Amino acid sequence: xxxxxxxxxxxxxxxxxxxxxxxxxxxxxxxxxxxxxxxxxxxxxxxxxxxxxxxxxxxxxxxxxxxxxxxxxxxxxxxxxxxxxxxxxxxxxxxxxxxxxxxxxxxxxxxxxxxxxxxxxxxxxxxxxxxxxxxxxxxxxxxxxxxxxxxxxxxxxxxxxxxxxxxxxxxxxxxxxxxxxxxxxxxxxxxxxxxxxxxxxxxxxxxxxxxxxxxxxxxxxxxxxxxxxxxxxxxxxxxxxxxxxxx
Amino acid sequence: xxxxxxxxxxxxxxxxxxxxxxxxxxxxxxxxxxxxxxxxxxxxxxxxxxxxxxxxxxxxxxxxxxxxxxxxxxxxxxxxxxxxxxxxxxxxxxxxxxxxxxxxxxxxxxxxxxxxxxxxxxxxxxxxxxxxxxxxxxxxxxxxxxxxxxx
Numbered sequence: 001x002x003x004x005x006x007x008x009x010x011x012x013x014x015x016x017x018x019x020x021x022x023x024x025x026x027x028x029x030x031x032x033x034x035x036x037x038x039x040x041x042x043x044x045x046x047x048x049x050x051x052x053x054x055x056x057x058x059x060x061x062x063x064x065x066x067x068x069x070x071x072x073x074x075x076x077x078x079x080x081x082x083x084x085x086x087x088x089x090x091x092x093x094x095x096x097x098x099x100x101x102x103x104x105x106x107x108x109x110x111x112x113x114x115x116x117x118x119x120x121x122x123x124x125x126x127x128x129x130x131x132x133x134x135x136x137x138x139x140x141x142x143x144x145x146x147x148x149x150x151x152x153x154x155x156x157x158x159x160x161x162x163x164x165x166x167x168x169x170x171x172x173x174x175x176x177x178x179x180x181x182x183x184x185x186x187x188x189x190x191x192x193x194x195x196x197x198x199x200x201x202x203x204x205x206x207x208x209x210x211x212x213x214x215x216x217x218x219x220x221x222x223x224x225x226x227x228x229x230x231x232x233x234x235x236x237x238x239x240x241x242x243x244x245x246x247x
Numbered sequence: 248x249x250x251x252x253x254x255x256x257x258x259x260x261x262x263x264x265x266x267x268x269x270x271x272x273x274x275x276x277x278x279x280x281x282x283x284x285x286x287x288x289x290x291x292x293x294x295x296x297x298x299x300x301x302x303x304x305x306x307x308x309x310x311x312x313x314x315x316x317x318x319x320x321x322x323x324x325x326x327x328x329x330x331x332x333x334x335x336x337x338x339x340x341x342x343x344x345x346x347x348x349x350x351x352x353x354x355x356x357x358x359x360x361x362x363x364x365x366x367x368x369x370x371x372x373x374x375x376x377x378x379x380x381x382x383x384x385x386x387x388x389x390x391x392x393x394x395x396x397x398x
Contacts, residue, residue: 027308034311073319123258136257182329195327207318207332211311215304222300229256229363233281240279245370
């Protein structure tokens with residue numbers, strides 16, 4: 001409870017709550033492998049995570065990596081070889097692997113630092129353009145929001161910039177891959193055209209983004225609940241520490 | 248006069264405390280005790296987490312991996328990328344969830360913590376008894392107890 005090290009574990013800003021907590025470094029590395037940048041989101045390093053995820057879309061598109069991946073999984077090795085743009089390939093591999101290693105290292109270091117941090121955070125804070133606060137939320141509801149449309153879970157968790165960043169990109173994927181159109185065609189029974197309109201490059205981003213968004217919404221919500229309990233305990237224990245009540 | 252209230256940790260509980268103070272009961276006449284105190288946990292890895300929550304995490308991680316492979320394969324498979332991707336995600340989730348759940352079931356707590364509880368003890372004058380206990384109930388107390396000074 002009482003520590004001489006007054007490092008807060010969390011703080012409010014216009015974009016919500018930013019905090020550090022324990023994360024399994026392998027899990028962080030796994031999400032970086034799924035989509036470069038996602039591991040850094042879990043560590044709450046939003047700026048570098050956003051830049052890395054932007055970089056991933058650009059380099060992946062340049063290298064035609066998603067198409068090559070689809071062809072490889074389908075056993076069309078010659079087609080995969082022909083699709084891959086060699087100008088972009090080596091750089092992609094280097095940045096991809098170093099991103100994974102960087103997020104792993106970040107997780108290990110933040111796990112150590114989080115031992116020095118105390119949950120000293122008020123119940124809410126008011127900014128010129130936003131009101132940020134902690135409240136009890138349901139992690140499964142948060143995950144469900146992101147499952148319906150990535151970004152909505154982040155909105156539920158009040159990470160507003162990430163929420164709209166995700167919503168924007170999900171729309172880009174929907175429009176360029178025609179995924180929603182394909183779903184509607186599937187439901188109405190037009191199987192042939194639903195298959196024809198799908199674009200492999202943009203569709204291949206979608207499972208990883210959807211999974212990452214669901215996972216991140218769930219974990220953030222659970223961390224926020226924990227932060228709520230810890231900070232309330234810290235606050236009230238200080239307020240009522242001078243109790244003269246004798247039973 | 249002693250009044251005891253138990254709560255789940257929430258903003259309501261904090262509002263109840265501030266309302267009681269506004270009614271003239273000083274902070275030093277109150278005790279706030281946070282329940283579910285466990286012995287210090289040695290490592291962060293073993294922190295008390297609900298096993299279903301951790302299993303869900305692993306499930307989503309597996310589902311995402313398999314969904315990527317599934318939707319790619321779907322371009323060749325007769326069901327198409329969307330249906331194959333969704334099926335792969337469901338299978339992946341079940342595998343991940345089961346692996347974590349069945350390997351860690353025995354290590355987890357027998358009784359998972361749903362919500363942390365707080366006990367509030369207030370010493371107040373006899374005439375405020377009803378007012379204070381009603382206030383506790385109105386702010387979602389789980390239970391309220393009153394001890395008269397007479398007995």
